Amino acid sequence: MERANSLPIGQRYINRFIIYSALGTPYVDLQKWRLTIDGEVEQTLTLTYKELLSQQSWCEVIRDFHCVTKWSVPSVKFEGVKLKTLIAKARPKPAAKYVLFGCLDGYTTVVPIEDALSDAALIALKIDGQPLRIEQGFPARPFIPHLYAWKSAKWLHLIRILREYVDGYWEARGYHERGNVWSEERFKKEI
Numbered sequence: 001m002e003r004a005n006s007l008p009i010g011q012r013y014i015n016r017f018i019i020y021s022a023l024g025t026p027y028v029d030l031q032k033w034r035l036t037i038d039g040e041v042e043q044t045l046t047l048t049y050k051e052l053l054s055q056q057s058w059c060e061v062i063r064d065f066h067c068v069t070k071w072s073v074p075s076v077k078f079e080g081v082k083l084k085t086l087i088a089k090a091r092p093k094p095a096a097k098y099v100l101f102g103c104l105d106g107y108t109t110v111v112p113i114e115d116a117l118s119d120a121a122l123i124a125l126k127i128d129g130q131p132l133r134i135e136q137g138f139p140a141r142p143f144i145p146h147l148y149a150w151k152s153a154k155w156l157h158l159i160r161i162l163r164e165y166v167d168g169y170w171e172a173r174g175y176h177e178r179g180n181v182w183s184e185e186r187f188k189k190e191i
């Protein structure tokens with residue numbers, strides 16, 4: 001999965017994020033905001049922003065950010081909590097297969113659990129050293145470097161572990177169940 005110095009097929013570099021919010025930008029009240037991890041787990045977890053900031057599994061990755069519409073931003077520094085560690089704390093049941101990310105604006109996306117558990121996957125609270133800006137998904141968004149950026153759900157508040165696949169917002173509109181950039185999984189296969 002380590003391909004730090006190459007660009008996936010079909011992508012080109014641009015120097016800034018193009019901001020997307022398919023369902024608009026939600027109002028965020030940080031006092032009330034919680035990140036919940038539930039579903040196919042032994043222990044539902046609920047974390048405040050402050051608790052996330054002080055997790056032991058705080059980590060950072062510097063990776064390219066690839067939108068399926070073919071732009072990529074090079075070497076973005078994401079900092080946050082290792083997703084693998086967070087999910088492990090909730091103790092997923094053996095039947096766990098997918099992870100659904102749910103957002104304050106109603107946006108959702110889904111990834112196979114193996115991708116969420118990959119080493120570089122995190123719940124990002126900072127980009128390039130600063131807390132996420134509101135339009136960047138404050139307070140939190142997942143980032144899984146080898147998946148297209150529509151899987152990086154902004155204004156995240158829910159990580160739901162699932163037994164069975166369900167479509168998220170873009171998946172319901174034809175985008176791929178997994179979205180691996182290195183195998184160009186842009187769209188679902190036509191049957």
Ligand SMILES: Nc1nc2c(c(=O)[nH]1)N[C@H]1C(S)=C(S)[C@@H](COP(=O)(O)O)O[C@H]1N2
Pocket residue numbers: 017018019020021022023066067068103105107135136137149150151152153154155
């Ligand atoms: N809640 C939410 N998250 C989202 C989106 C969105 O519309 N709403 N768009 C996705 C897509 S398609 C991309 S490319 C990235 C863009 O991130 P940016 O807006 O920070 O550039 O966010 C992803 N996460």
Ligand SMILES: [Mo]
Pocket residue numbers: 020067068069149150
């Ligand atoms: Mo995208």
